[in-house]
Amino acid sequence: MTSVHPFLTDAHESFRQQARRFVEREIAPHIERWEKDEQLPRELHRKAAEAGLLQIGFPEAYGGVEVPDLFYAIILTEELARAGSGGVIASLMSHGIGTPPIVHAGTHEQKQRFVAPVLAGEKIAALAITEPSGGSDVANLKTRAERDGDHYIVNGSKTFITSGIRADFITTAVRTGGPGMGGVSLLVIEGDTPGLSRSPLKKMGWWCSDTATLYFDQCRVPVAHRIGAENAGFMAIMMNFNQERIMLAAQAWAFAQVCHDEALAYARIRETFGKPLIRNQVIRHKLADMRMRIDAVKAHLDLLAWRVSNKQMPVAEVCLLKNHATTMLEWVANEAMQILGGAGYLQGSKVERIYRETKVLTIGGGSQEVMKDLAARQLGY
Numbered sequence: 001m002t003s004v005h006p007f008l009t010d011a012h013e014s015f016r017q018q019a020r021r022f023v024e025r026e027i028a029p030h031i032e033r034w035e036k037d038e039q040l041p042r043e044l045h046r047k048a049a050e051a052g053l054l055q056i057g058f059p060e061a062y063g064g065v066e067v068p069d070l071f072y073a074i075i076l077t078e079e080l081a082r083a084g085s086g087g088v089i090a091s092l093m094s095h096g097i098g099t100p101p102i103v104h105a106g107t108h109e110q111k112q113r114f115v116a117p118v119l120a121g122e123k124i125a126a127l128a129i130t131e132p133s134g135g136s137d138v139a140n141l142k143t144r145a146e147r148d149g150d151h152y153i154v155n156g157s158k159t160f161i162t163s164g165i166r167a168d169f170i171t172t173a174v175r176t177g178g179p180g181m182g183g184v185s186l187l188v189i190e191g192d193t194p195g196l197s198r199s200p201l202k203k204m205g206w207w208c209s210d211t212a213t214l215y216f217d218q219c220r221v222p223v224a225h226r227i228g229a230e231n232a233g234f235m236a237i238m239m240n241f242n243q244e245r246i247m248l249a250a251q252a253w254a255f256a257q258v259c260h261d262e263a264l265a266y267a268r269i270r271e272t273f274g275k276p277l278i279r280n281q282v283i284r285h286k287l288a289d290m291r292m293r294i295d296a297v298k299a300h301l302d303l304l305a306w307r308v309s310n311k312q313m314p315v316a317e318v319c320l321l322k323n324h325a326t327t328m329l330e331w332v333a334n335e336a337m338q339i340l341g342g343a344g345y346l347q348g349s350k351v352e353r354i355y356r357e358t359k360v361l362t363i364g365g366g367s368q369e370v371m372k373d374l375a376a377r378q379l380g381y
Helices: 010-037 042-050 071-081 086-092 100-105 108-114 233-269 281-309 315-340 350-363 368-378
Strands: 125-128 144-148 151-162 169-175 184-190 196-200 211-222
Touching: 010 042, 010 071, 010 086, 042 086, 071 086, 071 233, 071 281, 086 233, 086 350, 100 108, 100 184, 100 233, 125 151, 144 169, 151 169, 151 184, 169 233, 184 211, 184 233, 233 281, 233 315, 233 350, 281 315, 315 350, 315 368
Parallel strands: 125 169
Antiparallel strands: 144 151, 151 211, 169 184, 196 211
16 A cells, blocks of 8 residues: 655555545545534544544544654545535634634643543534734734733634634633733633623535634633643744644645545546547646645745654745645636536535635635735735
8 A cells, every 4th residue: 555655654654544434434424414513423533533543643642643753644635525525624623723722832731631521522612813903903902811820811702713602721822921922821711701602603605614703792611621831822823823724724735635526526527519528629738727826835835844744943934835835726617617617506415515615715824814914914015
């Protein structure tokens, strides 16, 4: 089972088969029901943990499966994407953004309490940074946490929070000091904290991923739930963004691949004017252009995944990768929709769902415009 990929080994390919079996058995048959319900069953988290999927890339000491590179996570994303739902990835894997700050900056006791149960599929984690007044401008967040003895009193709100309705542990960025990046801390706020209320949000896509606005009204949070030193949360958040953006690019590439495959299969069986669609040069050229753009992003993604796996931090390049991948997906999904025609416009097809979900990837994790500006500044422009 030797891989032809320069960065992948037989171990990677074995993990791919493990993930593919799980998706075919536990996810693909249920997508339409979960989309209608606008949430995933909590049981799916436990099943994913039993299959060894939730733990990839996390420390073994807390139930994780330590791996040598990011390609395991990219493979998992690719296989989850085969089901054709970004909402499944966003919600099932929300611990991928909610838990790393605790792993990076938390104490042993905090990791035992807030990481281990999540990796076991017993609890759900979320990350709460974005506020109604701003998203990527983390240094100017307004949610306030005032010290009161052994507790913080938290007031404010967060919005667009993935898994915000179901989350048991919410890694929350709060202001504990003065203005700017030097006054930001991270607190883990438990879902049953008095004063915390949640309001579900209706969305264009990602229907089966619950998304919420969170309101904190005099929430008492133990100081023991603070991750890292007071007023030192900004860097923990920034460290998380690099990997989050790579994984958003991986999602975009994986969903573009699904769109291409769906369009190719349809073009081979759909007949117009007495011949299959694929016999038309214009359709073959569309598919070839899709393939070209998809493969260009994959080469870009693989190179940066290798660099980050080797402890490099190419911030500008990762920003540009995210924009490269997400704008490519928008183009490919549009071409796939055009090839499928009316069949693609009907709800229930993978292409229709992906087409609706493309836009969130150019916004989440740093908007396209913010990514360009950050990359330009990092490059000294």
